[in-house]
Amino acid sequence: AAELYIVPTPIGNLNDISQRALDTLREVDLIACEDTRHTGKLLSHYQIGTPTWALHDHNEQYKAEQLVGRLLNGQRIALVSDAGTPLISDPGYHLVNRCREAGIRVVALPGPCAAVAALSAAGLPTDRFVFEGFLPAKEKARFDKLESLKEEPRTMVFYESPRRLLGTVAALVEVMGRERRLVVARELTKTFESIQGLPAAEMLTWLGEDDNRCRGEIVLMVAGHQADGESLPAEALRTLALLRAELP
Numbered sequence: 001a002a003e004l005y006i007v008p009t010p011i012g013n014l015n016d017i018s019q020r021a022l023d024t025l026r027e028v029d030l031i032a033c034e035d036t037r038h039t040g041k042l043l044s045h046y047q048i049g050t051p052t053w054a055l056h057d058h059n060e061q062y063k064a065e066q067l068v069g070r071l072l073n074g075q076r077i078a079l080v081s082d083a084g085t086p087l088i089s090d091p092g093y094h095l096v097n098r099c100r101e102a103g104i105r106v107v108a109l110p111g112p113c114a115a116v117a118a119l120s121a122a123g124l125p126t127d128r129f130v131f132e133g134f135l136p137a138k139e140k141a142r143f144d145k146l147e148s149l150k151e152e153p154r155t156m157v158f159y160e161s162p163r164r165l166l167g168t169v170a171a172l173v174e175v176m177g178r179e180r181r182l183v184v185a186r187e188l189t190k191t192f193e194s195i196q197g198l199p200a201a202e203m204l205t206w207l208g209e210d211d212n213r214c215r216g217e218i219v220l221m222v223a224g225h226q227a228d229g230e231s232l233p234a235e236a237l238r239t240l241a242l243l244r245a246e247l248p
């Protein structure tokens, strides 16, 4: 039966692929990917001979229609991206959306995702978080975006390019203050993996001290805004005032 499988692939360490992901990649009729050469390396490492097909970002809508056609003819197709979970700051949205509209079953395999891996080791609250993906490339737009997130109470997760990390951290110091807690997770699952947590101003200094600290693939996390007394609900403030009056 027509089925589309969403298959996460490693974000650095080739061993981070599930048995089910390998079985699926082996059994499907076609693997839709971002870059056939990149995915080809993974497939040859695991001696998987399934044909691949490029689903580029710029022509994804057109390519998605062609894949839906194949699925409706009964083919089984897997979707992978260069690394991590497809659709998470990666192509696949149009395809999945079209498949669901067409009544094609979409099966998600769980697996590597840089944002989730980073968050799980950052030591910031994880009960609630927001994934913001990549910030805008232009300085003004990036600054405005951070400004709009100033009072976000949940932990924020960003994907950041090594070239822009320092600028973004400088903007964070300005917008969210010197004390806001930041965590930079770099090169996760790879040889030079590092996870550093510091208040924003100290992070800026620390990153500036050594170019290597900005290199590679980066997830930047920002602690949520901590509500102070002023932003408690009126009811809570009244209770607090009553309790204070009772204290010696």
Ligand code: SAM
Pocket (backbone or CB within 6 Å): 011, 012, 081, 083, 084, 085, 086, 087, 088, 089, 090, 112, 113, 114, 115, 158, 159, 160, 161, 185, 186, 187, 188, 189, 190, 217, 218, 219
């Ligand atoms: N779909 C992927 C996922 O599930 O994480 C993300 C794809 S996005 C195009 C690539 C970005 O993810 C990188 O620029 C970096 O911000 C982050 N990333 C990917 N691999 C990483 C790693 N090993 N360590 C830290 N960040 C990583």
